[in-house]
Amino acid sequence: MEISTRFLKPIHRTSAKFKFAIACLIVTGVGLSTLIYQQRQQYERMNVLLSAIQSSNEFKHRATPKKSDADDKKQWGVFKAERSFPWPGIFEAMEDTAGNDIELLEFEPAKSSRLIILRGEAKDQAALIHFIAALSEKKQLKNVHLLHQQRIERERLITTSFEIKAEVR
Structure with missing residues (x-):
């Protein structure tokens, strides 16, 4: 009777197409996650480079006080004193x-x-x-x-x- 119970169990049929589809999904997931990781690394490198460029530009474009600016400031001080008198x-x-x-x-x-x-x-x-x-x-x-x-x-x-x-x- 042992033979008859063995035939009563359901047969699991995993087809080759199903196994191929699962393998394709796994390969696609690994490929996409690798691509996302590489993009993130490139984004971080670009941010570091951009901040370095911005900090170097701040020193170049910082205005140096001129003698005429100091004279203008002095004149405005005199004018302010005149107005407040x-x-x-x-x-x-x-x-x-x-x-x-x-x-x-x-x-x-x-x-x-x-x-x-x-x-x-x-x-x-x-x-x-x-x-x-x-x-x-x-x-x-x-x-x-x-x-x-x-x-x-x-x-x-x-x-x-x-x-x-x-x-x-």
Whole structure:
């Protein structure tokens, strides 16, 4: 009876076509994976080369500062100091304090140190003292000092020449 059970088992038929198709798929998979690996290696080499080229170009195209650029920067600094100087407040203080007894002849601002120097003539000593006191009370100015005064005689006219220094707030 042994013979009869052997014939009852299913027969596995693996055809040559099926085995060939499996072999072709395996060979194709190995070939594609090798090709992908080679492409990846080439991509990494190109990235290294590209980064080396870019880093070398950065040094070549870096702008070197020129003397004219430094001069331009200096001029812009002067312009910025000029724009930030509180001109309206200073002129307002001068207009409010200078009366008919004071004649301002020269106004010299030092924008970097925020100082102003006023030169002019006063009718007399009392007018000059009143002018200095009035300037000292203005909120736009501080440390108002008389630097120089001199009595001037022109024909029959006697005036007092002065020079005042003040700091701008």
